[in-house]
Amino acid sequence: MTVSRRQFLKSAVAGSTVVATACIATDADARGNMEMPEGALGLLFDSTLCVGCKACVTACKTANGKPLATPPELPYLDKTRTLSPDALNVIKIFKDGKATAKDRAEDGFAFMKHSCMHCVDPACVSACPVNAMKKQPDTGVVTYDKDACIGCRYCVFACPYDIPRFDYGSAAPEIHKCQLCDHLWKDGGFSACADVCPTGATLFGPVIKLKAEVARRKALKAGEATKFPRRHVEGQEFTKEQPMGEYIDHVYGEKEQGGAQMLMMSGVPFDKLGMPDLPEQSYASVSETIQHSLYQWLLGPAVALGGLMAVTYRTVRSEDENDED
Numbered sequence: 001m002t003v004s005r006r007q008f009l010k011s012a013v014a015g016s017t018v019v020a021t022a023c024i025a026t027d028a029d030a031r032g033n034m035e036m037p038e039g040a041l042g043l044l045f046d047s048t049l050c051v052g053c054k055a056c057v058t059a060c061k062t063a064n065g066k067p068l069a070t071p072p073e074l075p076y077l078d079k080t081r082t083l084s085p086d087a088l089n090v091i092k093i094f095k096d097g098k099a100t101a102k103d104r105a106e107d108g109f110a111f112m113k114h115s116c117m118h119c120v121d122p123a124c125v126s127a128c129p130v131n132a133m134k135k136q137p138d139t140g141v142v143t144y145d146k147d148a149c150i151g152c153r154y155c156v157f158a159c160p161y162d163i164p165r166f167d168y169g170s171a172a173p174e175i176h177k178c179q180l181c182d183h184l185w186k187d188g189g190f191s192a193c194a195d196v197c198p199t200g201a202t203l204f205g206p207v208i209k210l211k212a213e214v215a216r217r218k219a220l221k222a223g224e225a226t227k228f229p230r231r232h233v234e235g236q237e238f239t240k241e242q243p244m245g246e247y248i249d250h251v252y253g254e255k256e257q258g259g260a261q262m263l264m265m266s267g268v269p270f271d272k273l274g275m276p277d278l279p280e281q282s283y284a285s286v287s288e289t290i291q292h293s294l295y296q297w298l299l300g301p302a303v304a305l306g307g308l309m310a311v312t313y314r315t316v317r318s319e320d321e322n323d324e325d
């Protein structure tokens, strides 16, 4: 039995149509950013209130069983100290020129907190193949399960904020990142960094209330006297009345990557404070859409092969029948 060139081409075209139908990912396949849970908990960091004392850095270490730094943390200094398996929270200083005025981009200085943003649609969770990184459905806190982790470090590579740290030096390596001090909640505690902050620069609470506090600050004029909540946004502790700083028109974490449960206010543009300029569409949604398409592309050839085999079988059978006639 032979297959004519015309029949082969016919078979190939029929097969290609099956391939094309199977492989095209439509807009309906693309997923959008995830939504923040109603009960989301988070932090508000206000750089204009931060005095660089680093009490939050030490409190974070103590609350999470990490060794204290040697040499000890020094207030104000230290642009280079960065996150590590032993440091889940660092305060960095930005300086420009003579660095004479706080919260000014030119010839000024400002402080910045660096810790997990608790993304609404976290890339680390999306990248983790074994569900060791999890976004908790009720609080939205992104937690890590060392027993589930296989040490692939996909979360390290996926995080757009360069947060998770892997302790290469350990015999039983783990990922280390802020989990919003969720281990303190059962005893009525909350994030140690917010709990200890003397100025209210780091504030804990439901994200909905933190957003309301952001809106309140934005509605005030620079220099206007106000009190700032300290420790917990729903608590009763406030700073003394003091003049408002001047904010840039950007609340970091509101939109980046589909939003985060840590929000940041500042008087200095965030790129100068070392924060990346990120799109509103989360990398998780982009990569999962591509994965979905690739999945289809993997299914496509299988379906196409089936299509080709069916068409070829029909062609060959009909030729065999013709040969028998």
Ligand code: SF4
Binding pocket: 049, 050, 051, 052, 053, 054, 055, 056, 057, 091, 111, 113, 193, 196, 197, 198, 199, 200, 201, 202
């Ligand atoms: S956030 Fe608060 S505790 Fe941390 S360095 Fe700033 S002022 Fe100090």
Ligand code: SF4
Binding pocket: 115, 116, 117, 118, 119, 122, 123, 124, 125, 142, 158, 159, 160, 161, 162, 163, 164, 177
């Ligand atoms: S900041 Fe990084 S580690 Fe934290 S939730 Fe977002 S992607 Fe995950």
Ligand code: SF4
Binding pocket: 059, 060, 061, 063, 064, 088, 089, 115, 177, 178, 179, 180, 181, 191, 192, 193, 194
């Ligand atoms: S919430 Fe806890 S773990 Fe996270 S930065 Fe603050 S003190 Fe550290």
